[in-house]
Amino acid sequence: MKFKYIILFFCALTSAKSMGQESTGNKIPKRIYTTKKLKNTPVIDGDISDVAWDVVEWSTDFTEKSPDEGTEPTHQTKFKVMYDAKFLYIAIRALDEEPDLIQQRLSRRDGFAGDRVNVIIDSYHDKRTAFVFTTTAAGVKGEEIATGNGDNWDASWNPIWYTNAKVDAKGWTAEMKIPFSQLRFGNAKEQIWGFNVVRNIFRKNERSLWQRIPNDQSGFISEAGELHGLINLVSQKQLEIQPFTVLQYDNYPKEVGNPYRDGSDFKLNAGLDAKIGITNDLTLDLTINPDFGQVEADPGAIALDGFQIFFREQRPFFVENKNIFDFEFANGRDNLFYSRRIGRNPHRSASLQTGEFANEPINSTILGAAKFSGKTQSGWSIGVLESVTANEYAEIHEVEGKTREEIVEPLTNFFIARAQKDFNKRNSFIGGIFTATNRNLDGNFNELHKAAYSGGLDFQHNWHNRDYFLDGNIIMSHVLGSKEAITATQETLRHNFGRVDASHVNIDPTRTSLTGTGGRIEAGKNGGGNWRYNGGFIWRSPELELNDVGFLRQTDEMIQFSNIRYLWQIPTKTYRDIQVRFNQFTTYDFEGNQNKSQIELQGNVNWINNWWTELETGYIPVVYGNAYLRGGPRWRFADEKYIALFFGSDRSKKMSFTLGYVNSTTDESVNNFKRYVFRMNYQPFDAFSMSINTEFEKARNKTQYVAESDFNTTKRYVLGEMDNQTLSTTLRLNYSLNPNFSIQFYGQPFISRGRYSNFNYVNEPTAKSINDRVSMYSSNQISLENDIYSIDENLNSITDYTFEKPDFSFVQLRTNLVARWEYIPGSELFFVWARGGSTNDNPRHSLSRSLKNQITNDKIEDTFLIKATYRFVR
Known part of the structure; x- marks a missing residue:
């Protein structure tokens, strides 16, 4: 019954106020900024009063992108662009009548926290790809490559460029100096590049653009304005050489008799x-x-499906x-x-x-x-x-x-x-x-x-x-x-x-x-x-x-899918925007068997106070698994219904949180699943931030695969009722002395525990009811000794087959403490302390006891690492 009311709720949302949600419907004219060659070189210190900037005019008249697209932003922004033989120079004036409220949040490079501006340069002018340079009000730099016409933003790109920022009585200012060697462009006499400037006022969660892009417009890079006036640019072919040296010391428990585990190792490496x-x-x-x-460890995970x-x-x-x-x-x-x-x-x-x-x-x-x-x-x-x-x-x-x-x-x-x-x-x-x-x-x-x-x-x-x-x-x-x-x-x-x-x-x-x-x-x-x-x-x-050089999880599958969404894109007194989505898909194997059919309804609301809510519900009336019995016959799962609710607070505040709940139930309660999520971000002052992400999952599956055995002339596929609990917590702490020196801590304890009972075997694998799909072992048929289950299925006092006790408790701890110093642009020093290990604990222990055992056990290993790089640039 609850699913009926949820669907009615979303249908009401879809019809409400739809008359007010009109499309802009008009193609927005391209704006053009014409740059000029500089006469004097400005000092990149964030102060735009340098007379060198007087050779070009300001451009302004930004338009709000969100929350209220097409309107005047709360505070306007201005910029100038000029160039010389090797560099592109950009000055930005971000006006703000309340400069004391400007968020100057320090973070590591690519942190993207606080008030910021993004300069988007489509130097290919392919209308799908762009280089993005970001400066925050605290002077933190970030850069991305945008592809897929703005669908994908890759922050892994780390070019050499120069920037700084300052806050003053009118707001804040920024300067950028971007080498042409870090960009890619053709050899035309006059370059014409796609160009846009985006400003984010963090405390208001407000974005404004120099070139307006309506929310109903498909694409982002393709709709940028244009930068003209770049005459006779000479290609600055990039040449960078970056040698590195690594000193590494490993400390671990000594293993008696093992000459390779004597308690410590020292390594020197270079490349x-x-x-x-x-x-x-x-x-x-x-x-x-x-x-x-210095790469961060992979998160903990365990695959029960194989x-x-x-x-x-x-x-x-x-x-x-x-x-x-x-x-x-x-x-x-x-x-x-x-x-x-x-x-x-x-x-x-x-x-x-x-x-x-x-x-x-x-x-x-x-x-x-x-x-x-x-x-x-x-x-x-x-x-x-x-x-x-x-x-x-x-x-x-x-x-x-x-x-x-x-x-x-x-x-x-x-x-x-x-x-x-x-x-x-x-x-x-x-x-x-x-x-x-x-x-x-x-x-x-x-x-x-x-x-x-x-x-x-x-x-x-x-x-x-x-x-x-x-x-x-x-x-x-x-x-x-x-x-x-x-x-x-x-x-x-x-x-x-x-x-x-x-x-x-x-x-x-x-x-x-x-x-x-x-x-x-x-x-x-x-x-x-x-x-x-x-x-x-x-x-x-x-x-x-x-899977030799690609990733493929499963084969023998054909999928038909369809999705439809409705968007409310104009803010009201209640919300900023809403979207409702309906998804459907069906899968078949190449024999023609229908293996799965699923329908799903989703709703997302961004409220006017910057809080947000996500609700999702679905129904899976058909579920079969060809691989579930590991080479055995096709297996039918119970019909499934699920609901997920997530909501969170304003992410622009110093403290924000997310709470989530997922509940999945099946017919006859064969496989029930619950997941609880808590996430919190807190930045008590500009130089320090922390985040925590805790997830707890609890699943009970009456037909979890255990083993395969021979019984007379047939195969027995043994299943059991598994009580599985998984707990993981990821903690991140960041402290930045300045935009170029930061200390980061990453820690993740992870535990997944499974306890088995009520063992059974497959009888009719595609039957609708669990009572027909499996047959339970009686207490006279199954016995346990030395962690081995013995089965006397025909009760003749002779063991027909055995399988190991499948209970498990996998515990892992991963921590990294990294100090990073970019002592000159592109050259870095890393000081790393990594501590962690993994083990199999007693499944009878509680989750908290298993985690405590892992943190305090004598198998924890420490790695101390110093890495130095120096980037030679021509």
Whole structure:
């Protein structure tokens, strides 16, 4: 009944005040700013009274973007632009009648906190890509690359440029000095660039733009104004060389008898990164023996369904310009290029005899990597990446005191080539990608693919002022290897060729290759008026395989989807904006089985006081899993209903919070799930901020997969009732002495505990009722001794099969304390203390006791690291 009232509530929202939500409907004329060459060079100290700025005029008349689009902002903004042979200079005057209320919040680079201005430069003038330079009222710099016409903002880009800011009686001012070597542009006599300036008044959560962009307009970069007057610019080809040195000391518990775990290690490492401008719009990046020691640890996670977990890339070399190489071909994380495959942990562990110890590498060594990337004036976006990882060996200490080496990872070459071409006045593009992974197996590693190739084509077309779109892609993969390797691939959970009741797939042990396809086609409306909608189709064939250098979670799937949204974009006395969304999708396998059908209703409200509310409810009447029984028959899950409610306070205040609640229930209470979320951000003074994110999940599943056993001439798929509780807390503390020196603490305790009871086995896997799907073991059929369950199913006093007690308690602690000093632009010193470890605790313990045990146990490891870089720039 509660779902009925929720739907009626949203229907009422959709009809309320719709007459007042009219589209602007008019194309906004492009504004033009004409710059001039400077006569004197200004000092970049934030003070714009320097006479050097007098050669150009101010431009103003900003228009509010949010909350009340199209109106006069609370305070106006002015700017000037001038240039010389090597630099672009920008002065900004942010007027404010209450300068004492200006938020001068210090943070690390790219913190984007407090009052700020963003200068958006589309120097390619492709109307889809832009360089974004940000200065806050505290003088903190930030920079991003915006792609996809403003859909994606990548803050990993760290160019060398100069800025400063000051607060005065009229508001605050900022100056920027941007080297042309950090931008990409053509060789026309007069450059015409896309250009916009965005101001954010933090305390009011108000954004205003120099070039007005209505909220119903699809696209952001394409709608920017223009910067004229850049005459006879000479290409400043970039040349940067950045060597680094790392000192690392590890301290850990000594392991008796193990010569490789004597309590401490000391390492000295060095490497080199370089950036070379091949042309004025294409760059070659090189790295030799890269170090990623200061990278933040991955968050804690555990996969109960057996599928791979996606972790985001954090290593600087691979993060920068990653948008050029991305080829996300379906929904979610599926991508032909997943850079974390490069330098991954070795595929093998050392084979040890009794009394032997091994020193095993944690990651594959990246001998070197190079990427050639950029975008040309003619609309070509190009990316080529080449990387080689080394043969990796484990050193084994034998009982007699001798040592031997055993290879655990082969020499591997990774190659990725990506290209896109804009046309139709930048309203359309077509592109492609090719990836290749080649391993030097040298008669070893029969379990690995010798080679893996993938390729794809993608396209997009926008029309009617970019309101409507059609886009899609098609991909193909081909992997080669020994019979053992290809058989192992067929048996993986993502392919599941051995499923006993499948007629369209089967394991062929004689095969030495697999070839598969996938893709997506989608069309819809992205702008204009208050309605948005889209729909499409996705497929992944059973033989598709991308995981040598891509990410693919599951195959054998076809998905039909559709979405529709209605937007309220004009503020009232109650709210700033509202949107309501209805989603629907259905999935099938390649045998024609319908595996899932889902409908969902979502509502988002930003209230007039900057608080916000999100409500979501859904119903899943059809749910089957082809892989749930790990090669067993297709399994039917119980019908599911769920609701999620999140709300939060004004994020511009010194303290803000988010509370969230998710509740999912199924028929016959087979699988119930609850999730509680608390997030808080607090900045008591400008130099210090903290955030905490705590999540607690509680799930009870009466049919959690446990094991597979043989019983007479049949298979038994053993399930159990699992009580799973997961608790994680992420704490971040940031203290900034100034924009170039900061101290950051990151800490995350994580625990996931599962206790099993009421074991049962699969009877009729696709029956509607749980009472028909499974049969319970009686107390006479099951017994436990030494953490082994024994089953006497036919009660003849003879054990028919056994399985291990599946209870678990995984506990992990990760902390990082990092001091970062950018002592000159582009050159940094890092001081890092990392502390943490993971263990399996007693599942009978409470969550709090398990966390306490992990924090205080003697297996915690410490790493102390000093990293120094120096960037040589020509």
